[in-house]
Amino acid sequence: MEEKIKACVLQALESAAGTKGEGVYLVSVRVKGAGKQTKIEILLDSDTGIRIDQCSFFSRRIRELLENEGGTPVLDGEDFDLMVSSPGLGEPLLMPRQYLRHTGRLLRVIWKDEQQSEKTVTGRLQQVLKTEGEITAVRLVPVKTGKKSAGNVQEPIELMLDCIVRAVPEAEL
Numbered sequence: 001m002e003e004k005i006k007a008c009v010l011q012a013l014e015s016a017a018g019t020k021g022e023g024v025y026l027v028s029v030r031v032k033g034a035g036k037q038t039k040i041e042i043l044l045d046s047d048t049g050i051r052i053d054q055c056s057f058f059s060r061r062i063r064e065l066l067e068n069e070g071g072t073p074v075l076d077g078e079d080f081d082l083m084v085s086s087p088g089l090g091e092p093l094l095m096p097r098q099y100l101r102h103t104g105r106l107l108r109v110i111w112k113d114e115q116q117s118e119k120t121v122t123g124r125l126q127q128v129l130k131t132e133g134e135i136t137a138v139r140l141v142p143v144k145t146g147k148k149s150a151g152n153v154q155e156p157i158e159l160m161l162d163c164i165v166r167a168v169p170e171a172e173l
Contacts (some may be wrong), residue, residue: 015061024046025097040083045098
């Protein structure tokens with residue numbers, strides 16, 4: 001069922017070319033529960049951030065496709081809750097493309113070093129690095145938190161995306 005839902009979402013995104021939904025991409029699809037308790041959560045994003053009116057537009061279009069896709073409903077006669085939103089603060093980055101939008105922002109990153117030990121760093125995403133047009137690494141400037149952090153300038157570190165276990169945007173106060 002999740003693949004059919006994903007196909008409907010991708011169809012809705014493709015049909016949005018030239019409209020207010022252009023540039024929006026799928027981050028994830030989650031299906032929870034079954035029967036009348038089915039809850040479908042769809043996360044969408046864009047390189048400039050997604051607006052609430054875009055989420056609303058896609059919610060209506062995706063619901064139409066789920067209920068009427070090719071005359072055969074994907075969720076045949078089932079009640080379901082559909083939630084279409086953007087990844088919020090505290091949601092991990094799931095796709096390399098999402099790093100672009102967070103350039104200049106604070107991230108908490110967990111990664112594995114050469115010995116496969118997990119390490120954690122909080123830093124400002126300085127640059128997204130590409131190889132042959134593909135995002136392969138990020139450059140972070142670590143920041144120290146706490147009272148004694150003022151004046152501590154740290155050297156940027158480069159992390160390959162395949163070493164990153166989890167990257168989460170942090171709130172800045």
